[in-house]
Amino acid sequence: MPGEHAKLSASGAKKWLNCPASVTMEADFPDTSSAYAAEGTTAHALAEIKLLLALNRISRVQYHKIARDLEITEDMEEYTDAYRDFVIEEYNRVRANTPGAQIYIERRLDFSSWVPGGFGTGDAVIIGDDEIVVVDLKYGQGVKVDASNNPQLRLYALGALAEFGYLFRVKDVKTVIFQPRVSNISEEIICLEALIKWGLTVKEKAALADSGTGECAAGEWCDSGFCKARAICRAYAEEKSRAAAYEFRPPAELTPDEIAEIIDLSERLASWSKLVKDYALDTALRDGVKYPGFKVVEGRSNRAYGASEADIAAVLTDAGFSEDDIYTKELLGISKMEKLLSKKRFNELLGPYIVKPPGKPTLVPTEDKRPEWDSAVQDFKKFIEKE
Numbered sequence: 001m002p003g004e005h006a007k008l009s010a011s012g013a014k015k016w017l018n019c020p021a022s023v024t025m026e027a028d029f030p031d032t033s034s035a036y037a038a039e040g041t042t043a044h045a046l047a048e049i050k051l052l053l054a055l056n057r058i059s060r061v062q063y064h065k066i067a068r069d070l071e072i073t074e075d076m077e078e079y080t081d082a083y084r085d086f087v088i089e090e091y092n093r094v095r096a097n098t099p100g101a102q103i104y105i106e107r108r109l110d111f112s113s114w115v116p117g118g119f120g121t122g123d124a125v126i127i128g129d130d131e132i133v134v135v136d137l138k139y140g141q142g143v144k145v146d147a148s149n150n151p152q153l154r155l156y157a158l159g160a161l162a163e164f165g166y167l168f169r170v171k172d173v174k175t176v177i178f179q180p181r182v183s184n185i186s187e188e189i190i191c192l193e194a195l196i197k198w199g200l201t202v203k204e205k206a207a208l209a210d211s212g213t214g215e216c217a218a219g220e221w222c223d224s225g226f227c228k229a230r231a232i233c234r235a236y237a238e239e240k241s242r243a244a245a246y247e248f249r250p251p252a253e254l255t256p257d258e259i260a261e262i263i264d265l266s267e268r269l270a271s272w273s274k275l276v277k278d279y280a281l282d283t284a285l286r287d288g289v290k291y292p293g294f295k296v297v298e299g300r301s302n303r304a305y306g307a308s309e310a311d312i313a314a315v316l317t318d319a320g321f322s323e324d325d326i327y328t329k330e331l332l333g334i335s336k337m338e339k340l341l342s343k344k345r346f347n348e349l350l351g352p353y354i355v356k357p358p359g360k361p362t363l364v365p366t367e368d369k370r371p372e373w374d375s376a377v378q379d380f381k382k383f384i385e386k387e
C-alpha cells in the first residue's frame, strides 16, 4: 500500500539489525521523497502491469489505461521488459517442475511473526514444489545490490513462507535482486532450515529494536541505509571524528598510502559536514534554533525578468528592436533532441555526428566501474583527432 510504512521495515533491516537504536533515533524525522524515488515507483507500476498482462490477468485495454497515466521513459520500457521476461522465465522454470506453481505480483508479505509489525511488498513471488522464488526489482543505478545475506529479501521470503508455505513442500528459497540499470542480477539460494535459523536470530534483534532500549552502533549501514538521524547522532559523529584524528608518522613526506587515506577521509567528512549543515539550516529556519557563531542570511542570487517573456519582448519591440536582436535561436541539446526524435531515429539521423570528447582525468576509488586512465591511449586519441 503506497505511503504505508512498517516501523521495522524490511528495506531498513540492515540498519536496525546492526543499530537497534536507529528506529527511535529516526522516529522524529519526516519521510522525504526524491525524484529518484518517484521514478522507481513509476518503474514498479509499469513492471507490475507488464507482468499482469503477460499472465493474462489484465486486458490490453486495461494495461493502456493504466500506462497512459505513468511518466514512462524509453529506457524504462526496456528495463521493465527485461524484468518481466526474467520473472516469466523463472515462473516457467518452476512450473516445469510444478504445473500448479503459483505466482504473486506486488504482494503484501507479512513477516510479523518474526519482526513486530513487519510487512513489505514482494515484487514477484513464485512458489512451487521444492522452492520459493522472491524477486525484487531495484530501479536504482548507484551501488549494485547483493542478494546474498540480504535481510530485506530474506524477510520477504519468511513472509512468503508464512502465507503460502502450506501449499507446497518448500525445501529451498531463492532470492533475486533484479537491477537492470546496472546490469545486475544477484541471486541467493538458501535452504529452508538455514532461513528459519537466520529468522530466529533476527527475531531477537527485532524485539530489541522495537523496545527502543537498544544502543546506537555506527557502521557502514548508517550511510548505506540513509539513516535520517546522521546529522544529530553522537555515535555517527564519534565514528567520523575518529577517522579525522588521523596520525601522521615520519618521514616528513606523506606516502602514497597516506595521501590515499586523506582523500578517502576528506570525502567522508565532506558528506557528513553537508548532512549536519543541511540539518542546522533546516532547524534554524523551521524552529529558530541558534547555532553559536553562525547566522542565516539571504544567499546570492542573479537578476531575472520580473514579467513574462512576451511582456518583455513587447517592451523591446515597441522600442524599435527587431526579434533577431532580442532572441537567440539554438539547436536543441543532445538529450532534448533524443527525446524529441526517439532513440532509434536519433541514432539513424545523428549517430555519425555524435562525438564524445575525452573527460578530464579525475581521481576516484578503485571500485569505480570506469576503466583506468591510460596516458598512452589518450595521447593516441589526440593524435587521431589531429589527423
Ligand code: SF4
Binding pocket: 015, 019, 021, 022, 025, 216, 217, 218, 219, 221, 222, 227, 228, 229, 230, 233, 234, 235, 236
Ligand atoms: S546514524 Fe548510524 S549509529 Fe546513528 S542512529 Fe543512525 S544507524 Fe544508528
